[in-house]
Amino acid sequence: MIPVLFQGDTEAVDRKFHAFWAxxxxxxxxxxxxxxxxxxxxxxxxxxxxxxxxxxxxxxxAAHLANYLRECIADGSACPCSCIxxxxxxxxxxxxxxxxxxxxxxxxxxxLTERWWDAATHGVWGVExxxxxxxxxxxxxxxxxxxxGNLLFANPVALKRTAEEGGANLVRGLGNLVENIxx
Numbered sequence: 001m002i003p004v005l006f007q008g009d010t011e012a013v014d015r016k017f018h019a020f021w022a023x024x025x026x027x028x029x030x031x032x033x034x035x036x037x038x039x040x041x042x043x044x045x046x047x048x049x050x051x052x053x054x055x056x057x058x059x060x061x062a063a064h065l066a067n068y069l070r071e072c073i074a075d076g077s078a079c080p081c082s083c084i085x086x087x088x089x090x091x092x093x094x095x096x097x098x099x100x101x102x103x104x105x106x107x108x109x110x111x112l113t114e115r116w117w118d119a120a121t122h123g124v125w126g127v128e129x130x131x132x133x134x135x136x137x138x139x140x141x142x143x144x145x146x147x148x149g150n151l152l153f154a155n156p157v158a159l160k161r162t163a164e165e166g167g168a169n170l171v172r173g174l175g176n177l178v179e180n181i182x183x
Contacts, residue, residue, distance in 0.1 A: 036134035043126040054120050061112045068108060072101065083108040084115065092149040097156035106148040114143055 044050060068083035075081075086093055093107040121136035148154035152162070152170075161169050 033134065033138065036128075036131035037138075039131040040121065040124060040127050040135040043124045044120070047125055050124055054116070057116055057119055061116060065105075065109055065112060069105060072104060084111045086111055092147065095157050097160060100156065103148065103154070103156045106154050110143075110146075110148055114140070117143060 064083055068081070071081055093111075098104060098107050117139045118136065121139050122132060124132070127135075144150070149157075152158050158169075
């Protein structure tokens with residue numbers, strides 16, 4: 001005889017579990033994300049042409065960044081040139097402080113990394129368009145977490161403001177964080 005684990009309305013149990021699952025993952029389906037990732041990763045793994053294209057792009061970008069670094073060293077502490085221009089809608093690195101060493105190298109290498117991941121997440125043969133969009137969006141969000149503009153030690157504008165305000169901006173930010181956690 002098979003034991004009965006649930007007596008009564010099994011759909012009610014499922015509803016409660018799905019409500020818990022939705023709260024736990026902010027109403028985002030981890031299963032859908034894994035399906036998209038698996039679709040992309042498995043198709044990329046079986047696409048030697050795309051892999052070669054990405055390897056070539058990585059080598060070209062590394063050479064481009066090395067040339068940029070050489071030009072910056074030759075020009076002195078500030079390098080007016082750019083290795084890569086951000087998209088027209090991206091204003092994260094527009095302030096002139098981003099043109100000075102080492103912040104110029106940080107933001108230029110970050111922009112190159114973004115461009116590589118954009119190429120890696122798009123145009124993989126066999127990946128469903130929806131899955132491609134999910135993976136590209138997730139990769140972009142993950143990269144943006146580590147943008148030099150989001151890291152105090154790597155952001156010359158934030159460092160300048162911190163010095164000007166004697167750290168008061170950091171205290172205000174900590175207060176905002178505490179308030180957000182309470183809500």
